[in-house]
Amino acid sequence: xxxxxxxxxxxxxxxxxxxxxxxxxxxxxxxxxxxxxxxxxxxxxxxxxxxxxxxxxxxxxxxxxxxxxxxxxxxxxxxxxxxxxxxxxxxxxxxxxxxxxxxxxxxxxxxxxxxxxxxxxxxxxxxxxxx
Ligand code: 523
Numbered sequence: 001x002x003x004x005x006x007x008x009x010x011x012x013x014x015x016x017x018x019x020x021x022x023x024x025x026x027x028x029x030x031x032x033x034x035x036x037x038x039x040x041x042x043x044x045x046x047x048x049x050x051x052x053x054x055x056x057x058x059x060x061x062x063x064x065x066x067x068x069x070x071x072x073x074x075x076x077x078x079x080x081x082x083x084x085x086x087x088x089x090x091x092x093x094x095x096x097x098x099x100x101x102x103x104x105x106x107x108x109x110x111x112x113x114x115x116x117x118x119x120x121x122x123x124x125x126x127x128x129x130x131x
Contacts, residue, residue, distance in 0.1 A: 003077060004039070004078075005039045005080055006036060007038075007039055008080075010034050010081060010120065010124030011035070011059070015128055017103045017107065017124055018093075018100045020093070021100070021101075023097055024096060030114065034080075034120060035053060035057060040089065045080055049063055053084070055091075056096055057089075057093070059086055059089035061084040062085045063082045064084055065082065067124065067127075071120065072116070079116055079117070081120035083124060110130045
């Protein structure tokens, strides 16, 4: 059976990248991630990303580009990441997160990222528009 895909967004606004601190489950709480979640049956990765960012943060976004690569998560799950542009809304930690931070070009290492997110974060920081 193929792995279940978890999508995450490197959300950009005004030259900054959005980081989200997880509040659950206990083993991930306190660590920072690119926000997202599991793709549901019948959804594309981009559709799942737009839905998850709306549900978790209350924002509307436009996926831009897939960051090449795929990173293993817990057994049976892999992570895929897209850059995305904030279209509207102010991100708020509605579900799964307890803090949000916008990181500027020099601040990619300012938070304690989940290990599995680090390669995509590094690439997302390199691609920061206007950075
Ligand atoms: N990760 C992860 N990094 C990352 C995301 C979005 C998710 O390592 N950037 C991991 C954390 C979980 C798994 O992927 O082990 C599923 O992510 P989760 O819990 O955010 O997915 P949801 O929101 O779809 O989960 P349910 O509410 O349980 O459906």
